[in-house]
Amino acid sequence: MKKEISIFINERLCKQCGICSALCPKKVFTQEIGHPPVITNLEDCIGCALCQMRCPDFAIEVEVK
Amino acid sequence: MATYKDYMLFDKLPQTWCAGCGEGIALQSIAAVLASTGYDKHDIALVSGIGCFGRVDDYLDLNCMHVTHGRALPAATGIALANPNLHVLVTMGDGDGVTIGGNHLIHCARRNINLTAIIANNYNYGQTGGQYSATTPTGSITSTSPYGHVEPPMDICKLAAAAGGTYVARATSYNPVQMRKLIKDGIYHKGFSLIEIMVACPTHYGRYNKQGEAARMMKLMNEQSITPEEASHMTEEELSNKIVVGCLVNKERDDYYTKYHKIIEEEREEA
Numbered sequence: 001m002k003k004e005i006s007i008f009i010n011e012r013l014c015k016q017c018g019i020c021s022a023l024c025p026k027k028v029f030t031q032e033i034g035h036p037p038v039i040t041n042l043e044d045c046i047g048c049a050l051c052q053m054r055c056p057d058f059a060i061e062v063e064v065k
Numbered sequence: 066m067a068t069y070k071d072y073m074l075f076d077k078l079p080q081t082w083c084a085g086c087g088e089g090i091a092l093q094s095i096a097a098v099l100a101s102t103g104y105d106k107h108d109i110a111l112v113s114g115i116g117c118f119g120r121v122d123d124y125l126d127l128n129c130m131h132v133t134h135g136r137a138l139p140a141a142t143g144i145a146l147a148n149p150n151l152h153v154l155v156t157m158g159d160g161d162g163v164t165i166g167g168n169h170l171i172h173c174a175r176r177n178i179n180l181t182a183i184i185a186n187n188y189n190y191g192q193t194g195g196q197y198s199a200t201t202p203t204g205s206i207t208s209t210s211p212y213g214h215v216e217p218p219m220d221i222c223k224l225a226a227a228a229g230g231t232y233v234a235r236a237t238s239y240n241p242v243q244m245r246k247l248i249k250d251g252i253y254h255k256g257f258s259l260i261e262i263m264v265a266c267p268t269h270y271g272r273y274n275k276q277g278e279a280a281r282m283m284k285l286m287n288e289q290s291i292t293p294e295e296a297s298h299m300t301e302e303e304l305s306n307k308i309v310v311g312c313l314v315n316k317e318r319d320d321y322y323t324k325y326h327k328i329i330e331e332e333r334e335e336a
Contacts, residue, residue, distance in 0.1 A: 013078055017085030017267075022280030023239075053097075053241035054283075056089025058078055 004065040005047045011036045013059035020051040020060055067103060069096035074126050081120060085279025087238035087264030088118050088185050094241055094262075095154070095183065096125060098248045110151045112141040114166065116158035117192045118185035118264075135166025138173045138182065145180050149322045152252060153180035160190040163221050164199040174228035174257050179320040181251045182259045184221055187266035195269025202306070206273040225259045226314045232258030233314040238265060239287040240310070247312060256320040263308055 007028070014036040021029035021037045026044040029037035029051070036059075047064035073096050082088050099109065111129045113119040114137035122129035132140045141155045162170055162184040173182070189207050190196040197207040199219040206213060226233045232254040236244035244262060251258035265271060265282035276282045289308045291299075296309045319327075 015079070015084035017279045019085060019280045019283065022278075023283065050241070053093065053245075054090055054238070055093075056082065056086055057080065057084075058073075058075070058089065058093065 003047055005042065005045050006063045007039050007042065007045065008061040009036060010059040013057045015057050017056065019054050023054060024051055067100040069093055069100050072096040072099045072126055074124055077124050080124055082117060083268040085265065085267040090238045090241055091185055091244065091262045091264060092121050092124060094244045094248055095121065098245055098252065101249065102252060104152055108150065108152055109154065110144050111154045111156065112137045112144065113156045114161035116161040117187070118156055118158040119161060121156040135161050136169065137161065138166060138169040141180050142173060142178050145178050146322055149179065155180055155182040157182065157184050159184060159186040159188065159200040159221070160198040163219055163224065167199065170225065171228045174225045174230040176321045177229060177231055177256045177318055179256055179322055183248065183262065184259065185262050185264045186221060187264045187270060189266060189270045191266045191269055195273060207270065221261045222313050230259050230314060231256040231316050231318050234312045235261040235263065235308065235310050237263040237286045237290055237308060237310055239283045243310065250312065256318060
């Protein structure tokens with residue numbers, strides 16, 4: 001059964017360091033310099049929540065249902 | 066179930082650390098571990114020193130104490146002895162914990178005070194402009210060693226283990242899952258426990274040494290990481306640029322308060 005995953009990015013807290021988009025094992029995010037990450041590949045997301053745990057700015061939240 | 070958010074002051078965010086600084090990852094781990102232990106907030110005391118990682122107390126909804134540079138462990142020793150029922154956490158950086166306060170670390174480990182010290186090692190004094198500290202690797206460039214650092218670095222975990230620390234572990238910010246596990250084991254451990262967290266400093270150390278942005282520094286950290294088992298088969302030379310991650314020391318020894326309490330009880334019985 002496919003998991004229902006939603007990712008929230010708080011753009012107010014994001015400092016655009018690029019850790020989440022560079023280290024995501026499934027390349028769920030795309031990011032350009034000067035912009036916060038954009039979720040472009042949510043169907044590949046496995047809900048590991050590594051992006052949330054690796055975000056130093058508490059800007060990402062992953063919800064797995 | 067409690068989450069890390071319950072132990073944090075979210076209205077204080079965004080935090081003051083630079084973009085890509087790994088200390089936010091360590092902060093989230095500490096809050097998540099406290100949430101998973103389910104301890105009451107009033108049963109936890111957090112002491113932080115001066116430096117980048119000393120700012121952890123600003124964002125945690127706990128009873129905190131921010132003390133002078135390098136003197137977080139003596140203050141925590143006082144708290145741990147005055148009220149042995151508290152879970153005492155100490156957060157320090159490498160400059161605070163081993164360079165300026167190195168003496169206190171040795172004696173705290175020797176006495177085996179019941180507390181958990183979490184040391185974030187970013188190889189330099191980040192808050193004051195990237196000067197070298199006792200853990201800066203030989204040959205690396207910092208603002209006070211522009212031609213390469215000549216001193217050999219200090220291994221925090223080896224120092225704590227040699228001084229008598231009963232739980233010593235190291236984690237990198239690349240692996241927050243392992244970091245959570247080691248911090249949790251450290252908090253549950255009775256006696257002096259030390260967890261060294263390798264964090265990236267992309268603003269100073271990364272730029273001076275051309276290590277690239279935060280994500281690349283973290284990948285580099287992961288490539289350098291080896292387990293204690295792998296390290297036992299390697300020579301000193303091979304180990305020179307490696308980071309040994311995992312639990313390095315875990316042994317039982319009576320802590321300072323228990324020993325002192327025993328003496329008091331014995332004297333009372335005799336009198």
